[in-house]
Amino acid sequence: MRRLAASHVRRLRASHVRRLAASVIVLGVLAGTLVLVFGGPGATAGAASAGGHGLPARTKPFKLPRVRHIFVIMLENEDYASTFGEPSADPYLAQTLPAEGALLSEYFAIGHESNDNYIALVSGQPPNPDNQADCQFYSNFVAPSEEADGVEAGIGCVYPANVANIGTQLSGAGINWKAYEQDMGNDPDREAAACGHPELESRDETQDAEEGDGYATRHDPFVYFHAVIDDQEYCDAHVVALGGPEGAMPADALAHETGLAANLERAGRTPSFSFITPNLCEDGHDYPCKNESSGPSALADIDRFLETWVPKITSAPAFRKNGLLMITFDESDGPESDSSSCCDEQPGPDSPLPGIDGPGGGRIGAVLISPFIKPGTVSATPYNHYSALASFETLLGLPRLADAATAPSIFGADVFTAAK
Amino acid sequence: MPDRSPPPDQPDDRALTRRSFLRYGGSVGAAVASMSGSSAFWRTALAAGRRLRAPDSLPNPKVPAGTVDEGLPFDHIVVVMMENHSFDNLLGDLAHSGQPRAHGLKFNRRGEALDSNPGPEGPVRSFVIPTTAQMPSVSQTWNATHEQIDGGKMDGFVRSVQSDEPMGYWTEDVLPFAYSFARSFTLANRWFCSAPCQTYPNRRFLMAGTAYGDIATDTESLGDPPPPNGTIFDRLNACGISWRNYFTDLPQTGIIPSVIEKYPTSIVPIAEFYTACATGTLPSVSFVDPEFGALSDIGEPLTTVPGIEGIGVKLSETGGDEENPQDMDYGEYWAYTVVNAVLRSPAWARTLLIYTYDEHGGYYDHVPPPAAIAPDEIPPELGPEDIPGGYDIYGPRVPGIVASPYSKPNAVTNVVHDHTSVLATIEAKWNLPALSYRDANAKTVEDFLDLSSPALLEPPAIAQPPVPSEPVLGT
Numbered sequence: 001m002r003r004l005a006a007s008h009v010r011r012l013r014a015s016h017v018r019r020l021a022a023s024v025i026v027l028g029v030l031a032g033t034l035v036l037v038f039g040g041p042g043a044t045a046g047a048a049s050a051g052g053h054g055l056p057a058r059t060k061p062f063k064l065p066r067v068r069h070i071f072v073i074m075l076e077n078e079d080y081a082s083t084f085g086e087p088s089a090d091p092y093l094a095q096t097l098p099a100e101g102a103l104l105s106e107y108f109a110i111g112h113e114s115n116d117n118y119i120a121l122v123s124g125q126p127p128n129p130d131n132q133a134d135c136q137f138y139s140n141f142v143a144p145s146e147e148a149d150g151v152e153a154g155i156g157c158v159y160p161a162n163v164a165n166i167g168t169q170l171s172g173a174g175i176n177w178k179a180y181e182q183d184m185g186n187d188p189d190r191e192a193a194a195c196g197h198p199e200l201e202s203r204d205e206t207q208d209a210e211e212g213d214g215y216a217t218r219h220d221p222f223v224y225f226h227a228v229i230d231d232q233e234y235c236d237a238h239v240v241a242l243g244g245p246e247g248a249m250p251a252d253a254l255a256h257e258t259g260l261a262a263n264l265e266r267a268g269r270t271p272s273f274s275f276i277t278p279n280l281c282e283d284g285h286d287y288p289c290k291n292e293s294s295g296p297s298a299l300a301d302i303d304r305f306l307e308t309w310v311p312k313i314t315s316a317p318a319f320r321k322n323g324l325l326m327i328t329f330d331e332s333d334g335p336e337s338d339s340s341s342c343c344d345e346q347p348g349p350d351s352p353l354p355g356i357d358g359p360g361g362g363r364i365g366a367v368l369i370s371p372f373i374k375p376g377t378v379s380a381t382p383y384n385h386y387s388a389l390a391s392f393e394t395l396l397g398l399p400r401l402a403d404a405a406t407a408p409s410i411f412g413a414d415v416f417t418a419a420k
Numbered sequence: 421m422p423d424r425s426p427p428p429d430q431p432d433d434r435a436l437t438r439r440s441f442l443r444y445g446g447s448v449g450a451a452v453a454s455m456s457g458s459s460a461f462w463r464t465a466l467a468a469g470r471r472l473r474a475p476d477s478l479p480n481p482k483v484p485a486g487t488v489d490e491g492l493p494f495d496h497i498v499v500v501m502m503e504n505h506s507f508d509n510l511l512g513d514l515a516h517s518g519q520p521r522a523h524g525l526k527f528n529r530r531g532e533a534l535d536s537n538p539g540p541e542g543p544v545r546s547f548v549i550p551t552t553a554q555m556p557s558v559s560q561t562w563n564a565t566h567e568q569i570d571g572g573k574m575d576g577f578v579r580s581v582q583s584d585e586p587m588g589y590w591t592e593d594v595l596p597f598a599y600s601f602a603r604s605f606t607l608a609n610r611w612f613c614s615a616p617c618q619t620y621p622n623r624r625f626l627m628a629g630t631a632y633g634d635i636a637t638d639t640e641s642l643g644d645p646p647p648p649n650g651t652i653f654d655r656l657n658a659c660g661i662s663w664r665n666y667f668t669d670l671p672q673t674g675i676i677p678s679v680i681e682k683y684p685t686s687i688v689p690i691a692e693f694y695t696a697c698a699t700g701t702l703p704s705v706s707f708v709d710p711e712f713g714a715l716s717d718i719g720e721p722l723t724t725v726p727g728i729e730g731i732g733v734k735l736s737e738t739g740g741d742e743e744n745p746q747d748m749d750y751g752e753y754w755a756y757t758v759v760n761a762v763l764r765s766p767a768w769a770r771t772l773l774i775y776t777y778d779e780h781g782g783y784y785d786h787v788p789p790p791a792a793i794a795p796d797e798i799p800p801e802l803g804p805e806d807i808p809g810g811y812d813i814y815g816p817r818v819p820g821i822v823a824s825p826y827s828k829p830n831a832v833t834n835v836v837h838d839h840t841s842v843l844a845t846i847e848a849k850w851n852l853p854a855l856s857y858r859d860a861n862a863k864t865v866e867d868f869l870d871l872s873s874p875a876l877l878e879p880p881a882i883a884q885p886p887v888p889s890e891p892v893l894g895t
Contacts, residue, residue, distance in 0.1 A: 112834070113834060129610075129790050129791075129835075129836040130836075132834065132836075133610075133833075133834050133835040133836065133867070136835065136866075136867055137863075142472050142793075142861070153791075155791065155793075334521065335523060335609075335834070336515065336520060336521050336522075336523060349791065350790055350791035351790045351791070352572040352788035352789075352790060353787060353788060356523065356609065356610070356834050357523040357609070357787070
């Protein structure tokens, strides 16, 4: 007993030290934030300088570029080895796009199955047993014990109104954001064409695609926050249908609802943060597909989506001025395939194994494209979804939420190789 | 013999963090803190006004208790709870036996298990148990189990009993029934026993949704007052829903003696189960018990309890059993017989069989148990020698299989379950009030099923294990 107790005291001390360190980082980021918000020229990346491996020592601290429009495309369930490691199956993703920007070869998912990765990427909240199992029921998050360091302790799916995500953070700063959800509202009997989600405490009937509608609520993270869904008008304005590449919207779309294509046309209409969820076919989740006809493989379906949308994004005025596009996957092929982690990932308080059968969501890789990135950049710095959130928040002048606050590195000089 | 060569990786320390400290901390922290830990858990929840479903609430509050949910495609629930095996111990090799999505042991390319626990002379690797014979040196007491879990590191199995035996596991060669059954239907990758301790508290959870203070299998606990909010049998009885506890040598309901006192006619020998299967006349809910063994943990205390002497009589009528209950071929054959009776019943089309184990039996499992909802305000009754802790974590992982025509063939589910998922499923089918916070908020087994299609209406053939040399009671 005495021996065990002593070891826990040591642990407690270690955690105390970590927490202090985290606070210092948060303070540092906050300080940087103020400078960024007020447009000061001296904004630095805070912890980012730790991110670059093997780079020549710089005399001046690296300055984060002034990225002001961030786009995220989330694909589904592939190991790094079968996507970037096997380019013949998905040449557009694995070869064409990295040649236009940066390949992050050591980018990891944070858990299994899908939903917890999406939640982590937009809020920094770690996996809990229910979202690890993809929230078969759209149940309220029950928080029986107290949060610590912004990390909620509890079990369930829809987080209480006091829990923030990058969307609500941006709204608080007066900055626009949108989640673009492909197929949402195609079948209005299943889900609405704006802010589509099941009724609270009911079975999620969007777990499987149906003909003509491949929207999956569990891949649309913003509807898992009461801070978003409780205000219908707010939610309708921010969680919208992706629409077609030429701007066609579902028949059931709201009068003012516009999709990504229309929003890309003029920089003034392009949100500062755009989260893009393809349907269950085009994100590679289903094969063969149920909502539409499949290509030769799941990876071919992914390439088809990217070939349609990436050029539209990268040629948009907002992107060309100060954009950043990240394309990644939610998780590896599954817990039994790869549930490794990186970046000193910490399990949540209520689920000791984020990856169900391991400490993380496995190695997935990511592509980043931006005017601030030299084509053909490769970075082997370890990153995960928490690092990505921390990077986005830092770039947009926001404090880092929950586990994003303790991510050891954010996208820095190793990524932004064309930063001025 | 276990392979003592060191595994390629050092023990993983990552699971042990400041956060798991919060949850597991009570298990090794100050005793005073832990006494309040369990009840503080749900009080805080109520104070926060967050929507934890409460005891006595109905799954569907819009209709009266006893209303049948026709959306659940079964009229008969059969519950079989075996004894004392962890997931990795029983099914650790399943990824090599037709279910690649099972989360068992990790293997190298030569097929050797890589899991290990520290021992006095270095790491002890998981090793194949070559026959159905079990070894004596495993323990699932409260203290041993907490030491095994070790704050989430799952590295105390060898240390807790000073033996390599907990690292043993079986393969399909030795347990053809268990492996064949697990891969034919839907298997839970995350079914945890309800509390990190022995049989009695875990079976109390199965029947009452709470262990109401018990942490051990001992005679004294049989004298405890009945569970404060009753049992699932009270709920079924109140709505006139038929149930039976079919027993081989001893009924598990004896663990809560008030059940036997109240419902003596519902406790019946297993022969009646086979008759009911054959004639398609199963009651709504059946708890079917294997032979516990009169000299086992369960059996011995029951024979001395005043008020249930009748059990002793029945025991003598059925001959009791003194065969070594630790040989697996016995239980394999019994379970095969019970499962086959269900699969071949004319009622199969409308039957749901839930098959699990009460606890891990002290055998190694690699998955740390997650946080659990404390069932009620009653803390575990801990002595001065007991490791402090609460009912707010599950115990180690056990096998959990659901067989129904609507089961997903050769599938797994990663939804977290514990024994109160059995209660939640019964309560959902007949809209019965919850017994505790635990079962009120437990998941039903719906995730094992594909409600749109009875793919296994024609039941699959399950491998028949060798017939044991001695007669098997209850077959």
